[in-house]
Amino acid sequence: MIKFGSLSWLLFSNYLTCACSSQDSIVSVIHRLDQFDRKLLDNKMDVLDIIDGAKTSLRAELKENIRDQVREAMAEILQGESLQDMVKSQIVSELRHLTRGYHQMKRQLHHVSRSLKDVQDETSVFYQSVLKKTDVWNQKNSSDVCVRDKHKLEVELHKCDVYAADLKADNEQFVELNETYQSQISQLKTDLVSASSPVTQNVNSTSMSPVSTTSVTTPTPEEDYSRILIAPLWSSTLHQFRQLNIHSNSLSVYQYLNIKRLESVAYIAKTGKLMFGSYSPYRISASTLDTREVTVIREGVLTYSMAVDEDRDIIFIATRQPQHSISRMSTQGKDFTAIIDLSTYGSYPRQITLDTRRKRIYGCNSGKLFTVTYDGQGLATLATGSGMYAVTLDQTAGVLYYNNEKKLMKMTVSNNVSTEVTTLDATPWNMILYRGTIYYGGHGSSIVGAVDVTYNTVAYTLQSISMEGVNSLHLCLIP
Template sequence: MTDFRDISLLMFFTSLICCCGCEESLTSVIQRLNQFDRKLHDNKKEILGMEENVLNLIEVSKTEMRTALKENIQVHVREAMVQVLKGDALQDLVSSEVVSELRQLQKGYREMEIQSRNFSKLLKDLQDNMVILQQPKYADVWSGRDSCENERRRILVAPLWSYTNQQFRQLNIHTNSLSVYQHLTMKGVSSVVYIARTRKLLIGLDHPDKLVSSPLDASYTAVVREGIRTFGMAVDEERDIVFLTTEVPRHTISRMSTEGKDFTAITDLSGYGKWPVGITLDKKRKKIYACNGVKMFTVNYDGQGLATLARGSFMYAVIFAQTAGVLYYNNEKTLMKMTVSSNVSTEVTTLSAIPWSMRLYRGTIYYGGFSPVNVNSGSVGSVDVTFNTVPYILKSIHMAKIRGLHIQFIP
């Protein structure tokens, strides 16, 4: 990859010099590049100053909270001592007044932490947008993949195994606002994946078992394949491959093109345990990771090298952090992580629900909750795995008789 970027950079500067040879001197080109470099440096200093101001605000808020906590404790202790002199029990006063006040202050402090974390994410987005605005247009060509990632700030929320038609929802992870897709109303949804190249959704349905394709903003669907029941899909768009975990016609990991062509089972899992569910890809090493309820396992793109990596229960969700080389998966409500270089698992935290699907965005795990029985609501939760913060619910979503929620990032 380093050689490729160096060659691209050399070609760019070569073409720039050639073009400028007709109109401007080499000295003029160098001066413009120096001016651009100074502008980027000034913007970086400004962003660092903003970060310092935000950190100072957070520190001031923490200090004020601690001071308020100390003052409230002192006031209630004095009141308690007065009551003791009157014959009342100090322990009863502490239980009924001081402890209650402490809980309220702790709740407020946790809410402040959540708001600070959200503000930090907004600041990070502001930094990214400022850098993108300062970059020349050719940077979008060189770093198109990163630009695409920067746009993925919304979550498509689909009802899992609903027996009645339900509308898909859209959750903005920064504003925590929820909207409804007027054109996406379905039942029996078991899996969803977004294909960026065609800007369409692939949706797995059961009863009848089939795969359908649908745009985000239109009311029509097209059947891609029939007789397929899938619970998880992952896409490698550079290679034009969609990998699926299937229960029907049999337990497999299968593959096809992003348009549904050349469907084939690469690994038969009929004798491997329960039906496979969640799936994620290591696109660099061409490896697949999946869960089947009781195992988290891996297999190569060609179907070879099947191996069990971890065991547990209600293991449905798995996601791979490509840059860090780390797998995140669930064992019931426990979020686990495994470094693929060592295959050693460690516990991260306890989630609010069993996750059915997980997505990773800028160091934060987002997950759609699952229930073994039909319920009338589901939730989307998140946890910052960079700092192992406490998980919290982003949004509770009410739908009639669903088993949970399937989530998928969309631009």
């Protein structure tokens, strides 16, 4: 019994011990479960963050893929420059419509001006006639009759004044319409240049039929009587200028000047004078447009280019002698001064052109395209290359055209970004822009070339000019 009691007590003690141990295990398990729930919640938040990051990454990748597909689709849609063609067609249509409206407006303005003049003449005659009759009536009739007739005269004259005022108002309205039209034309030209493709185009040069050679003709007032004088450069033999008559696209001999050792030519429309530089001896001379008389303007100056700002009465000169510089003088040859010394800048300057609105000079010196102000400040290099001789400016569109050997380049002045336009038939010595076409004289090649930079960019040769001892040409526009 004693042994049994001890066993019973031992079993009871073990039970109590197990019970206590079980309670501790349950508490521990519950605690661990709580910890597991907290970890599970934390892991859930991490998983949600990972899912959100994956979603964001997938969205970005999807957008990029869609953008690439849209670009490919747009490239296929725009293949062949169909959008550019539509823009050009629309602008050309609008330009033609405005041109017709402008010509109609000019005819109406001419009619109104003529009517106004007729009315003024008739009013003046009528007024003088009535005054004479009034004097007679004052002598023959009583004062009451004269007063009544004078009153009638004043009424009629008032009516005439009202009609004349209406005609003047119409005239002013037509002047405003004319200014609006000119502004729209300039804007359309700017839009057309902006719509042209900026992609580099390497177009093989093609030749057109040579222009016909005819005698000098006098065009009618409706025709464009502008011409381009073609000067033979550096010839030791006397040669006359050639003359490209733009209105008829014909070539003739300019009969008034017979010159050798020519370097450059410029024209001053205000005075109707040709300015030309020569060497041996170094000098700048002038001649009225249609005469053989030549006057020396400046001695000791060797120039390869001159550019005229007629509004300010200034000629800018790219000089090789007496120093490599850009100089200026008046159109009469007075106040000659160098505005900037380019002796350490590289080779001597070749062709220069002017932005008269912003008072800036643009020029080439064989290896650089540069710009400087009228006062010789702010010298900056815009582009570099080789064989860079020629430059011209479309001031309305804000576009520079220049050459890099035989490549015709263009640069937007606002951002100095250059693109290639086309390849020319020869390296140009100088070039001029006239009504959307660039004309250039060959350097080491006696051709006159052209490029239509408004509607297409195909270079072609207008004329090959054969003169003994001449292999380079200089062009000068006579508007």
